[in-house]
Amino acid sequence: MVTKHQIKVIKSLGQKKFRLQLGLFVVEGIKGINEFLSSDFELENLFTTELIFDAPEDLINVISTSDLKRISTLKSPNTALAVFKIKASEQIETGKLIIALDDVRDPGNLGTIIRLCDWYGVRDLVCSLNTVDCYNQKVVQATMGSLSRVNITYLDLNDYIASSELQVFGTFMEGENIYTAEIPETGLVILGNEANGISKDIKVNRKLTIPQFGDVNATESLNVANATAILLSEFKRRSIEM
Amino acid sequence: MVTKHQIKVIKSLGQKKFRLQLGLFVVEGIKGINEFLSSDFELENLFTTELIFDAPEDLINVISTSDLKRISTLKSPNTALAVFKIKASEQIETGKLIIALDDVRDPGNLGTIIRLCDWYGVRDLVCSLNTVDCYNQKVVQATMGSLSRVNITYLDLNDYIASSELQVFGTFMEGENIYTAEIPETGLVILGNEANGISKDIKVNRKLTIPQFGDVNATESLNVANATAILLSEFKRRSIEM
Numbered sequence: 001m002v003t004k005h006q007i008k009v010i011k012s013l014g015q016k017k018f019r020l021q022l023g024l025f026v027v028e029g030i031k032g033i034n035e036f037l038s039s040d041f042e043l044e045n046l047f048t049t050e051l052i053f054d055a056p057e058d059l060i061n062v063i064s065t066s067d068l069k070r071i072s073t074l075k076s077p078n079t080a081l082a083v084f085k086i087k088a089s090e091q092i093e094t095g096k097l098i099i100a101l102d103d104v105r106d107p108g109n110l111g112t113i114i115r116l117c118d119w120y121g122v123r124d125l126v127c128s129l130n131t132v133d134c135y136n137q138k139v140v141q142a143t144m145g146s147l148s149r150v151n152i153t154y155l156d157l158n159d160y161i162a163s164s165e166l167q168v169f170g171t172f173m174e175g176e177n178i179y180t181a182e183i184p185e186t187g188l189v190i191l192g193n194e195a196n197g198i199s200k201d202i203k204v205n206r207k208l209t210i211p212q213f214g215d216v217n218a219t220e221s222l223n224v225a226n227a228t229a230i231l232l233s234e235f236k237r238r239s240i241e242m
Numbered sequence: 243m244v245t246k247h248q249i250k251v252i253k254s255l256g257q258k259k260f261r262l263q264l265g266l267f268v269v270e271g272i273k274g275i276n277e278f279l280s281s282d283f284e285l286e287n288l289f290t291t292e293l294i295f296d297a298p299e300d301l302i303n304v305i306s307t308s309d310l311k312r313i314s315t316l317k318s319p320n321t322a323l324a325v326f327k328i329k330a331s332e333q334i335e336t337g338k339l340i341i342a343l344d345d346v347r348d349p350g351n352l353g354t355i356i357r358l359c360d361w362y363g364v365r366d367l368v369c370s371l372n373t374v375d376c377y378n379q380k381v382v383q384a385t386m387g388s389l390s391r392v393n394i395t396y397l398d399l400n401d402y403i404a405s406s407e408l409q410v411f412g413t414f415m416e417g418e419n420i421y422t423a424e425i426p427e428t429g430l431v432i433l434g435n436e437a438n439g440i441s442k443d444i445k446v447n448r449k450l451t452i453p454q455f456g457d458v459n460a461t462e463s464l465n466v467a468n469a470t471a472i473l474l475s476e477f478k479r480r481s482i483e484m
Contacts, residue, residue, distance in 0.1 A: 108350060112465040119464055121455035146461045179479045213363035213478050219388045222361055223354040226471040229464070233472045234479075236455050237421045 002047060002067045010071045010083065016133045023086045025135035029078040035145025041084045047071060048080035073137055086135060089153040092124045097186055097235055098166065100126045102157055102202055103193040104224055107132050111142020112225040113191075118146035120232040125150050126188075128157045157190070161203055164188060168205045170198045171227055173220075175207030178234050183208075185239050189231055191224050244289060244309045252313045252325065258375045265328045267377035271320040277387025283326045289313060290322035315379055328377060331395040334366045339428055339477055340408065342368045344399055344444055345435040346466055349374050353384020354467040355433075360388035362474040367392050368430075370399045399432070403445055406430060410447045412440045413469055415462075417449030420476050425450075427481055431473055433466050 002010075012018035013026050024044055027033050030052070037043065037055055046053060047061045049068055068077045092098065099122055104110055110132050117125050132139060134152045161168055166188040171178075192198035210222065210230050222230070254260035255268050266286055269275050272294070279285065279297055288295060289303045291310055310319045334340065341364055346352055352374050359367050374381060376394045403410055408430040413420075434440035452464065452472050464472070 112468055115461050115465060116468060118456050118461040119452075119454055121457070144461060144463075149456070149461075177482075179482055210361075210475075211482070212361055213481075214360050214391070215363070219357050219360040219386060219391075221386075222471070223357060223467070225465070225468060226354055226358060229468040229471040230475045233452075233475055239455075240419075240421055240453070 002061065002063055002071060006045070006047075007071055010081070013083070014073065014137060016136070019086065019133070019135050024083050025086055025140065026073075026137055027082045027084060027140055028072060028074055028080070028137075029141070030080060032140070032143075032145050033080055033082045036082065036084055036148045039148035041087055041148055044083040044085055046080060046082045050079055053080065074141075090151050092126065092151070092153055094165065095186055096124065097122055098124045098126060098188045099228065099232070100128075100157060100160075100188055100190045101131045102128045102190055102198050103130045103196075104191065105132055106194055106224075107136050107138035108142050109194065109223070109225045110134060110136075111139045111144075113228050114139070114143040114150050114152070115146045116225070116228055116232055117150045118143075120236050122232065123151055125152045126157070126160060127152060127154050129154055157202055161188065168203065169208055170202065170204035170206075171231065172197070172207045172209055175209040177211050178208045178231065179211065181206075181208060183235060183238065185235070187235070189235065191228050191231075194224055197221075244303065244305055244313060248287070248289075249313055252323070255325070256315065256379060258378070261328065261375070261377050266325050267328055267382065268315075268379055269324045269326060269382055270314060270316055270322070270379075271383070272322060274382070274385075274387050275322055275324045278324065278326055278390045281390035283329055283390055286325040286327055288322065288324045292321055295322065316383075332393045334368065334393070334395055336407065337428055338366065339364055340366045340368060340430045341470065341474070342370075342399060342402075342430055342432045343373045344370045344432055344440050345372045345438075346433065347374055348436055348466075349378050349380035350384050351436065351465070351467045352376060352378075353381045353386075355470050356381070356385040356392050356394070357388045358467070358470055358474055359392045360385075362478050364474065365393055367394045368399070368402060369394060369396050371396055399444055403430065410445065411450055412444065412446035412448075413473065414439065414449045414451055417451040419453050420450045420473065421453065423448075423450060425477060425480065427477070429477070431477065433470050433473070436466055439463075 019025050027036050043059050046055050046059055047063050049065055168188045170190045261267050269278050285301050288297050288301055289305050291307050410430045412432045
Protein backbone atom coordinates (compact mmCIF):
# COMPACT_ATOMS: atom_id res chain seq x y z
CA MET A 1 0.00 0.00 0.00
CA VAL A 2 0.93 3.66 -0.24
CA THR A 3 1.00 5.75 2.91
CA LYS A 4 -0.30 9.32 3.04
CA HIS A 5 3.25 10.49 3.61
CA GLN A 6 4.48 8.62 0.52
CA ILE A 7 1.70 10.15 -1.59
CA LYS A 8 2.69 13.58 -0.32
CA VAL A 9 6.36 13.03 -1.16
CA ILE A 10 5.62 11.66 -4.64
CA LYS A 11 3.26 14.53 -5.45
CA SER A 12 5.85 17.04 -4.23
CA LEU A 13 8.37 15.63 -6.73
CA GLY A 14 6.30 17.29 -9.47
CA GLN A 15 8.10 20.47 -8.39
CA LYS A 16 11.77 21.16 -9.09
CA LYS A 17 12.21 22.74 -5.66
CA PHE A 18 11.28 19.51 -3.88
CA ARG A 19 13.21 17.30 -6.32
CA LEU A 20 16.36 19.26 -5.47
CA GLN A 21 15.59 19.35 -1.74
CA LEU A 22 14.92 15.60 -1.50
CA GLY A 23 17.34 14.53 -4.27
CA LEU A 24 14.64 12.31 -5.80
CA PHE A 25 12.68 12.02 -9.05
CA VAL A 26 9.88 9.87 -10.48
CA VAL A 27 9.90 7.38 -13.35
CA GLU A 28 6.67 5.75 -14.58
CA GLY A 29 6.02 2.66 -16.67
CA ILE A 30 7.66 -0.77 -16.97
CA LYS A 31 10.12 0.06 -19.74
CA GLY A 32 11.45 3.28 -18.26
CA ILE A 33 11.77 1.80 -14.77
CA ASN A 34 13.67 -1.23 -16.10
CA GLU A 35 16.10 1.04 -17.94
CA PHE A 36 16.86 2.94 -14.74
CA LEU A 37 17.10 -0.29 -12.70
CA SER A 38 19.79 -1.54 -15.07
CA SER A 39 21.69 1.76 -14.92
CA ASP A 40 23.76 3.19 -12.07
CA PHE A 41 20.85 5.23 -10.75
CA GLU A 42 19.85 4.13 -7.24
CA LEU A 43 16.27 3.06 -6.52
CA GLU A 44 14.57 4.70 -3.56
CA ASN A 45 11.14 3.09 -3.75
CA LEU A 46 9.06 1.13 -6.24
CA PHE A 47 5.26 1.01 -6.33
CA THR A 48 3.83 -1.63 -8.61
CA THR A 49 0.64 -3.55 -9.28
CA GLU A 50 2.64 -6.60 -10.46
CA LEU A 51 5.74 -8.35 -9.10
CA ILE A 52 7.73 -8.18 -12.33
CA PHE A 53 10.77 -6.11 -11.40
CA ASP A 54 14.26 -7.20 -10.54
CA ALA A 55 14.78 -4.90 -7.54
CA PRO A 56 15.59 -5.22 -3.81
CA GLU A 57 12.52 -6.71 -2.09
CA ASP A 58 12.41 -4.18 0.73
CA LEU A 59 12.01 -1.36 -1.80
CA ILE A 60 9.08 -2.93 -3.63
CA ASN A 61 5.53 -2.01 -2.62
CA VAL A 62 2.75 -3.95 -4.28
CA ILE A 63 -0.21 -1.62 -4.64
CA SER A 64 -3.70 -1.60 -6.15
CA THR A 65 -4.52 -0.05 -9.51
CA SER A 66 -6.53 2.64 -7.73
CA ASP A 67 -3.54 3.50 -5.53
CA LEU A 68 -1.35 3.72 -8.62
CA LYS A 69 -3.83 6.17 -10.14
CA ARG A 70 -3.57 8.31 -7.01
CA ILE A 71 0.19 8.74 -7.29
CA SER A 72 0.55 8.78 -11.09
CA THR A 73 0.58 11.89 -13.27
CA LEU A 74 -0.28 9.87 -16.40
CA LYS A 75 -3.77 9.59 -17.87
CA SER A 76 -3.29 5.82 -18.20
CA PRO A 77 -0.79 4.70 -15.55
CA ASN A 78 1.31 1.76 -16.72
CA THR A 79 1.76 -0.88 -13.97
CA ALA A 80 4.34 0.91 -11.83
CA LEU A 81 5.86 4.13 -10.52
CA ALA A 82 9.39 4.32 -9.14
CA VAL A 83 11.28 6.94 -7.19
CA PHE A 84 15.00 7.13 -7.95
CA LYS A 85 17.81 9.18 -6.42
CA ILE A 86 19.12 12.08 -8.49
CA LYS A 87 22.70 11.37 -9.50
CA ALA A 88 25.49 13.92 -9.50
CA SER A 89 26.65 14.75 -13.03
CA GLU A 90 29.89 13.08 -14.05
CA GLN A 91 32.82 15.05 -15.39
CA ILE A 92 32.27 16.22 -18.98
CA GLU A 93 34.53 14.37 -21.44
CA THR A 94 36.51 16.59 -23.74
CA GLY A 95 37.56 15.92 -27.32
CA LYS A 96 34.14 14.64 -28.34
CA LEU A 97 30.95 15.98 -29.84
CA ILE A 98 28.91 17.72 -27.15
CA ILE A 99 25.41 19.18 -27.45
CA ALA A 100 24.59 22.35 -25.51
CA LEU A 101 21.12 23.76 -24.92
CA ASP A 102 20.59 27.45 -24.31
CA ASP A 103 17.28 28.01 -22.53
CA VAL A 104 15.23 25.15 -24.01
CA ARG A 105 11.90 25.34 -22.16
CA ASP A 106 9.65 22.57 -23.47
CA PRO A 107 9.91 19.26 -21.54
CA GLY A 108 8.99 17.25 -24.65
CA ASN A 109 11.78 18.92 -26.62
CA LEU A 110 14.40 18.23 -23.94
CA GLY A 111 13.17 14.64 -23.62
CA THR A 112 13.49 13.88 -27.33
CA ILE A 113 16.86 15.66 -27.51
CA ILE A 114 18.14 13.34 -24.74
CA ARG A 115 16.87 10.37 -26.82
CA LEU A 116 18.72 11.75 -29.85
CA CYS A 117 21.97 12.08 -27.87
CA ASP A 118 21.57 8.47 -26.77
CA TRP A 119 20.94 7.30 -30.36
CA TYR A 120 23.87 9.22 -31.81
CA GLY A 121 26.28 8.26 -29.05
CA VAL A 122 26.62 11.75 -27.58
CA ARG A 123 27.66 11.11 -24.01
CA ASP A 124 27.48 14.69 -22.75
CA LEU A 125 24.60 17.14 -22.93
CA VAL A 126 25.21 20.49 -21.27
CA CYS A 127 22.30 22.79 -20.43
CA SER A 128 22.15 26.47 -19.51
CA LEU A 129 20.83 27.07 -16.01
CA ASN A 130 17.46 28.28 -17.36
CA THR A 131 16.87 25.15 -19.46
CA VAL A 132 14.00 22.96 -18.21
CA ASP A 133 15.03 20.45 -15.51
CA CYS A 134 15.85 17.01 -16.92
CA TYR A 135 14.20 15.34 -13.89
CA ASN A 136 10.87 17.03 -14.70
CA GLN A 137 8.38 14.13 -15.04
CA LYS A 138 7.40 15.06 -18.61
CA VAL A 139 11.07 15.09 -19.61
CA VAL A 140 11.70 11.73 -17.94
CA GLN A 141 8.71 10.18 -19.74
CA ALA A 142 9.73 11.63 -23.12
CA THR A 143 13.28 10.26 -22.85
CA MET A 144 11.96 6.67 -22.81
CA GLY A 145 14.84 5.62 -20.55
CA SER A 146 17.61 7.47 -22.42
CA LEU A 147 18.03 9.77 -19.42
CA SER A 148 19.79 6.87 -17.67
CA ARG A 149 22.54 6.86 -20.33
CA VAL A 150 23.26 10.51 -21.15
CA ASN A 151 25.38 12.63 -18.78
CA ILE A 152 23.56 15.94 -18.32
CA THR A 153 25.21 18.94 -16.70
CA TYR A 154 23.58 22.27 -15.88
CA LEU A 155 26.05 25.14 -15.99
CA ASP A 156 26.72 28.70 -17.09
CA LEU A 157 27.19 28.27 -20.84
CA ASN A 158 29.58 31.18 -21.35
CA ASP A 159 31.78 30.07 -18.44
CA TYR A 160 31.87 26.58 -19.92
CA ILE A 161 32.69 27.87 -23.41
CA ALA A 162 35.51 30.00 -22.00
CA SER A 163 37.00 27.00 -20.21
CA SER A 164 36.57 24.57 -23.13
CA GLU A 165 38.92 24.13 -26.06
CA LEU A 166 36.19 22.87 -28.38
CA GLN A 167 35.08 24.80 -31.42
CA VAL A 168 31.66 26.28 -30.72
CA PHE A 169 28.94 25.86 -33.36
CA GLY A 170 25.55 27.49 -33.29
CA THR A 171 22.52 27.26 -35.57
CA PHE A 172 21.20 30.48 -37.03
CA MET A 173 18.93 31.62 -39.85
CA GLU A 174 22.08 32.68 -41.69
CA GLY A 175 25.38 30.86 -41.60
CA GLU A 176 27.41 28.18 -43.36
CA ASN A 177 25.24 25.59 -45.08
CA ILE A 178 25.33 22.55 -42.79
CA TYR A 179 25.35 20.23 -45.81
CA THR A 180 28.41 21.71 -47.48
CA ALA A 181 30.36 23.22 -44.54
CA GLU A 182 33.48 21.40 -43.41
CA ILE A 183 32.72 20.21 -39.93
CA PRO A 184 34.97 18.28 -37.58
CA GLU A 185 34.00 15.20 -35.57
CA THR A 186 34.34 17.06 -32.31
CA GLY A 187 32.88 20.33 -31.14
CA LEU A 188 30.27 21.98 -29.00
CA VAL A 189 26.97 22.41 -30.86
CA ILE A 190 24.55 24.91 -29.35
CA LEU A 191 20.79 24.87 -29.86
CA GLY A 192 18.72 27.77 -28.65
CA ASN A 193 15.40 28.66 -27.09
CA GLU A 194 12.17 27.67 -28.91
CA ALA A 195 11.07 31.27 -29.54
CA ASN A 196 14.27 33.31 -29.46
CA GLY A 197 17.07 31.01 -30.60
CA ILE A 198 20.57 31.35 -29.15
CA SER A 199 21.10 34.28 -26.74
CA LYS A 200 23.12 37.17 -28.16
CA ASP A 201 25.72 36.96 -25.39
CA ILE A 202 26.72 33.38 -26.19
CA LYS A 203 30.12 33.31 -27.91
CA VAL A 204 29.86 31.17 -31.04
CA ASN A 205 32.88 30.48 -33.32
CA ARG A 206 30.97 29.25 -36.33
CA LYS A 207 27.42 29.90 -37.43
CA LEU A 208 25.68 27.05 -39.21
CA THR A 209 22.36 27.02 -40.99
CA ILE A 210 20.01 24.25 -42.11
CA PRO A 211 19.01 25.51 -45.57
CA GLN A 212 15.36 25.77 -46.55
CA PHE A 213 14.20 23.85 -49.58
CA GLY A 214 10.64 25.17 -49.55
CA ASP A 215 9.50 28.43 -51.08
CA VAL A 216 10.44 31.81 -49.64
CA ASN A 217 7.20 32.06 -47.67
CA ALA A 218 7.88 28.85 -45.82
CA THR A 219 8.05 28.36 -42.07
CA GLU A 220 10.50 30.59 -40.22
CA SER A 221 12.07 27.93 -38.09
CA LEU A 222 12.29 24.27 -37.26
CA ASN A 223 11.33 22.76 -33.95
CA VAL A 224 14.50 22.70 -31.78
CA ALA A 225 14.44 18.90 -31.35
CA ASN A 226 14.14 18.43 -35.12
CA ALA A 227 17.01 20.88 -35.68
CA THR A 228 19.08 18.85 -33.19
CA ALA A 229 18.22 15.66 -35.11
CA ILE A 230 19.42 17.17 -38.40
CA LEU A 231 22.62 18.58 -36.89
CA LEU A 232 23.53 15.34 -35.11
CA SER A 233 22.81 13.44 -38.31
CA GLU A 234 25.18 15.71 -40.27
CA PHE A 235 27.99 15.65 -37.69
CA LYS A 236 27.83 11.87 -37.30
CA ARG A 237 27.20 10.94 -40.93
CA ARG A 238 30.61 12.21 -41.95
CA SER A 239 32.36 9.81 -39.62
CA ILE A 240 31.06 6.88 -41.68
CA GLU A 241 31.12 8.39 -45.14
CA MET A 242 32.72 6.16 -47.71
CA MET B 243 -18.67 40.29 -28.38
CA VAL B 244 -19.08 36.55 -28.60
CA THR B 245 -22.59 35.09 -28.58
CA LYS B 246 -23.47 31.94 -26.68
CA HIS B 247 -24.06 30.21 -29.99
CA GLN B 248 -20.58 31.19 -31.24
CA ILE B 249 -18.99 29.89 -28.03
CA LYS B 250 -20.85 26.61 -28.49
CA VAL B 251 -19.70 26.28 -32.10
CA ILE B 252 -16.06 27.10 -31.29
CA LYS B 253 -15.98 24.66 -28.38
CA SER B 254 -17.52 21.93 -30.57
CA LEU B 255 -14.63 22.36 -33.05
CA GLY B 256 -12.42 20.68 -30.44
CA GLN B 257 -13.99 17.44 -31.73
CA LYS B 258 -13.22 15.94 -35.13
CA LYS B 259 -16.86 14.95 -35.63
CA PHE B 260 -18.03 18.57 -35.48
CA ARG B 261 -15.08 19.88 -37.52
CA LEU B 262 -16.10 17.53 -40.33
CA GLN B 263 -19.80 18.27 -39.92
CA LEU B 264 -19.35 22.05 -39.96
CA GLY B 265 -16.28 22.10 -42.26
CA LEU B 266 -14.51 24.49 -39.89
CA PHE B 267 -11.39 24.58 -37.71
CA VAL B 268 -9.74 26.92 -35.22
CA VAL B 269 -6.43 28.81 -35.41
CA GLU B 270 -5.11 30.78 -32.43
CA GLY B 271 -2.49 33.51 -32.16
CA ILE B 272 -1.43 36.44 -34.36
CA LYS B 273 1.26 34.66 -36.36
CA GLY B 274 -0.75 31.55 -37.20
CA ILE B 275 -3.85 33.55 -38.13
CA ASN B 276 -1.83 35.84 -40.41
CA GLU B 277 -0.32 32.84 -42.18
CA PHE B 278 -3.78 31.45 -42.90
CA LEU B 279 -5.13 34.88 -43.91
CA SER B 280 -2.40 35.13 -46.54
CA SER B 281 -3.10 31.59 -47.82
CA ASP B 282 -6.03 30.33 -49.86
CA PHE B 283 -7.90 29.17 -46.77
CA GLU B 284 -11.17 31.07 -46.33
CA LEU B 285 -11.88 32.93 -43.10
CA GLU B 286 -15.22 32.23 -41.42
CA ASN B 287 -14.91 34.41 -38.34
CA LEU B 288 -12.21 36.28 -36.44
CA PHE B 289 -12.34 37.13 -32.73
CA THR B 290 -9.67 39.54 -31.59
CA THR B 291 -8.84 41.91 -28.76
CA GLU B 292 -6.96 44.23 -31.14
CA LEU B 293 -7.76 45.55 -34.63
CA ILE B 294 -4.52 44.43 -36.23
CA PHE B 295 -5.63 41.98 -38.93
CA ASP B 296 -6.05 42.50 -42.62
CA ALA B 297 -9.41 40.70 -42.99
CA PRO B 298 -12.95 41.54 -44.21
CA GLU B 299 -14.54 43.91 -41.68
CA ASP B 300 -17.78 41.97 -41.37
CA LEU B 301 -15.90 38.88 -40.21
CA ILE B 302 -13.98 40.66 -37.44
CA ASN B 303 -15.37 40.64 -33.91
CA VAL B 304 -13.52 42.78 -31.37
CA ILE B 305 -13.81 41.05 -28.03
CA SER B 306 -12.55 41.46 -24.48
CA THR B 307 -9.61 39.52 -23.05
CA SER B 308 -12.00 37.65 -20.77
CA ASP B 309 -14.16 36.62 -23.74
CA LEU B 310 -11.02 35.42 -25.55
CA LYS B 311 -10.17 33.30 -22.52
CA ARG B 312 -13.64 31.73 -22.68
CA ILE B 313 -13.20 30.52 -26.26
CA SER B 314 -9.48 29.71 -26.22
CA THR B 315 -7.95 26.32 -25.46
CA LEU B 316 -4.55 27.88 -24.69
CA LYS B 317 -3.27 28.58 -21.19
CA SER B 318 -2.18 32.04 -22.33
CA PRO B 319 -4.41 33.10 -25.25
CA ASN B 320 -2.56 35.31 -27.71
CA THR B 321 -4.70 38.27 -28.90
CA ALA B 322 -6.98 36.40 -31.30
CA LEU B 323 -8.81 33.24 -32.33
CA ALA B 324 -9.98 32.62 -35.88
CA VAL B 325 -12.30 30.07 -37.44
CA PHE B 326 -11.37 29.02 -40.98
CA LYS B 327 -13.09 26.76 -43.51
CA ILE B 328 -11.56 23.34 -44.05
CA LYS B 329 -10.21 23.14 -47.59
CA ALA B 330 -10.56 20.12 -49.85
CA SER B 331 -7.19 18.44 -50.48
CA GLU B 332 -5.66 19.22 -53.85
CA GLN B 333 -4.55 16.50 -56.23
CA ILE B 334 -1.31 14.85 -55.14
CA GLU B 335 1.59 15.75 -57.42
CA THR B 336 3.54 12.79 -58.74
CA GLY B 337 7.23 12.58 -59.54
CA LYS B 338 8.27 14.29 -56.33
CA LEU B 339 9.30 13.36 -52.81
CA ILE B 340 6.19 12.57 -50.77
CA ILE B 341 5.98 11.82 -47.05
CA ALA B 342 3.41 9.27 -45.87
CA LEU B 343 2.33 8.70 -42.27
CA ASP B 344 0.99 5.37 -41.13
CA ASP B 345 -1.07 5.80 -37.97
CA VAL B 346 0.81 8.69 -36.34
CA ARG B 347 -1.24 9.52 -33.24
CA ASP B 348 0.44 12.37 -31.41
CA PRO B 349 -0.77 15.86 -32.45
CA GLY B 350 2.60 17.42 -31.62
CA ASN B 351 4.38 14.91 -33.85
CA LEU B 352 2.06 15.54 -36.80
CA GLY B 353 2.38 19.29 -36.28
CA THR B 354 6.17 19.30 -36.36
CA ILE B 355 6.20 16.88 -39.33
CA ILE B 356 4.04 19.37 -41.26
CA ARG B 357 6.57 22.10 -40.36
CA LEU B 358 9.38 19.85 -41.61
CA CYS B 359 7.57 19.25 -44.92
CA ASP B 360 7.18 23.00 -45.30
CA TRP B 361 10.87 23.61 -44.53
CA TYR B 362 12.11 20.92 -46.92
CA GLY B 363 9.74 21.87 -49.74
CA VAL B 364 7.66 18.71 -49.58
CA ARG B 365 4.34 19.77 -51.08
CA ASP B 366 2.39 16.58 -50.37
CA LEU B 367 1.89 14.77 -47.09
CA VAL B 368 -0.34 11.70 -47.22
CA CYS B 369 -1.80 10.21 -44.04
CA SER B 370 -3.42 6.87 -43.30
CA LEU B 371 -7.05 7.19 -42.25
CA ASN B 372 -6.17 6.45 -38.61
CA THR B 373 -3.54 9.20 -38.40
CA VAL B 374 -4.50 12.10 -36.11
CA ASP B 375 -6.60 14.80 -37.83
CA CYS B 376 -4.49 17.71 -39.13
CA TYR B 377 -7.22 20.18 -38.11
CA ASN B 378 -6.96 19.07 -34.47
CA GLN B 379 -6.22 22.27 -32.53
CA LYS B 380 -2.97 20.94 -31.06
CA VAL B 381 -1.76 20.01 -34.55
CA VAL B 382 -2.70 23.41 -35.94
CA GLN B 383 -0.81 25.16 -33.11
CA ALA B 384 2.26 22.96 -33.52
CA THR B 385 2.49 23.64 -37.28
CA MET B 386 3.06 27.36 -36.63
CA GLY B 387 1.24 28.21 -39.87
CA SER B 388 2.86 25.55 -42.05
CA LEU B 389 -0.49 23.78 -42.34
CA SER B 390 -1.52 26.55 -44.75
CA ARG B 391 1.25 25.55 -47.19
CA VAL B 392 1.39 21.73 -47.17
CA ASN B 393 -1.22 19.69 -49.08
CA ILE B 394 -2.42 16.95 -46.72
CA THR B 395 -4.51 14.03 -47.96
CA TYR B 396 -6.06 11.29 -45.83
CA LEU B 397 -6.37 8.03 -47.71
CA ASP B 398 -5.97 4.25 -47.62
CA LEU B 399 -2.18 3.90 -47.79
CA ASN B 400 -2.10 0.53 -49.54
CA ASP B 401 -4.59 1.70 -52.18
CA TYR B 402 -2.44 4.76 -52.75
CA ILE B 403 0.77 2.75 -52.97
CA ALA B 404 -0.87 0.38 -55.49
CA SER B 405 -1.94 3.31 -57.67
CA SER B 406 1.36 5.20 -57.42
CA GLU B 407 4.47 4.61 -59.49
CA LEU B 408 6.81 5.96 -56.84
CA GLN B 409 9.35 3.77 -55.10
CA VAL B 410 8.17 3.15 -51.55
CA PHE B 411 10.68 3.62 -48.71
CA GLY B 412 10.06 2.72 -45.11
CA THR B 413 12.16 3.13 -41.96
CA PHE B 414 12.85 0.02 -39.93
CA MET B 415 15.27 -1.15 -37.22
CA GLU B 416 17.06 -3.11 -39.93
CA GLY B 417 17.53 -2.00 -43.50
CA GLU B 418 19.89 -0.14 -45.81
CA ASN B 419 21.96 2.47 -43.99
CA ILE B 420 20.32 5.80 -44.86
CA TYR B 421 23.73 7.48 -45.00
CA THR B 422 25.27 5.16 -47.56
CA ALA B 423 22.22 3.85 -49.49
CA GLU B 424 21.67 5.19 -52.98
CA ILE B 425 18.44 7.11 -52.79
CA PRO B 426 16.67 8.96 -55.58
CA GLU B 427 15.24 12.48 -55.39
CA THR B 428 11.70 11.20 -55.71
CA GLY B 429 9.84 8.55 -53.79
CA LEU B 430 7.24 7.88 -51.15
CA VAL B 431 8.78 7.78 -47.66
CA ILE B 432 6.66 6.11 -44.98
CA LEU B 433 6.94 6.80 -41.26
CA GLY B 434 5.06 4.63 -38.82
CA ASN B 435 3.16 4.71 -35.56
CA GLU B 436 4.92 5.97 -32.40
CA ALA B 437 4.77 2.62 -30.62
CA ASN B 438 4.49 0.03 -33.39
CA GLY B 439 6.23 1.48 -36.43
CA ILE B 440 4.95 0.73 -39.94
CA SER B 441 2.05 -1.78 -40.16
CA LYS B 442 3.01 -5.19 -41.47
CA ASP B 443 0.49 -5.02 -44.32
CA ILE B 444 2.05 -1.90 -45.88
CA LYS B 445 3.95 -2.82 -49.03
CA VAL B 446 7.42 -1.27 -48.87
CA ASN B 447 9.97 -1.62 -51.73
CA ARG B 448 13.04 -0.59 -49.78
CA LYS B 449 13.75 -0.72 -46.08
CA LEU B 450 15.96 2.06 -44.73
CA THR B 451 17.49 2.41 -41.29
CA ILE B 452 18.99 5.33 -39.40
CA PRO B 453 22.06 3.69 -37.86
CA GLN B 454 22.75 3.97 -34.14
CA PHE B 455 26.03 5.50 -33.06
CA GLY B 456 25.52 4.95 -29.36
CA ASP B 457 26.31 1.76 -27.49
CA VAL B 458 24.26 -1.41 -27.93
CA ASN B 459 22.10 -0.68 -24.91
CA ALA B 460 20.95 2.60 -26.34
CA THR B 461 17.41 3.73 -26.97
CA GLU B 462 15.29 1.45 -29.14
CA SER B 463 13.83 4.08 -31.36
CA LEU B 464 13.77 7.71 -32.32
CA ASN B 465 10.77 9.95 -31.98
CA VAL B 466 8.86 9.80 -35.31
CA ALA B 467 9.17 13.53 -35.98
CA ASN B 468 12.94 13.36 -35.40
CA ALA B 469 13.18 10.35 -37.71
CA THR B 470 11.28 12.35 -40.36
CA ALA B 471 13.72 15.24 -39.90
CA ILE B 472 16.72 12.96 -40.47
CA LEU B 473 15.17 11.23 -43.50
CA LEU B 474 14.12 14.49 -45.14
CA SER B 475 17.57 15.89 -44.47
CA GLU B 476 19.19 12.89 -46.20
CA PHE B 477 16.86 12.85 -49.21
CA LYS B 478 17.21 16.59 -49.77
CA ARG B 479 20.91 16.95 -48.96
CA ARG B 480 21.85 14.88 -51.97
CA SER B 481 20.15 17.26 -54.35
CA ILE B 482 22.67 19.95 -53.40
CA GLU B 483 25.75 17.87 -52.81
CA MET B 484 28.83 19.24 -54.51
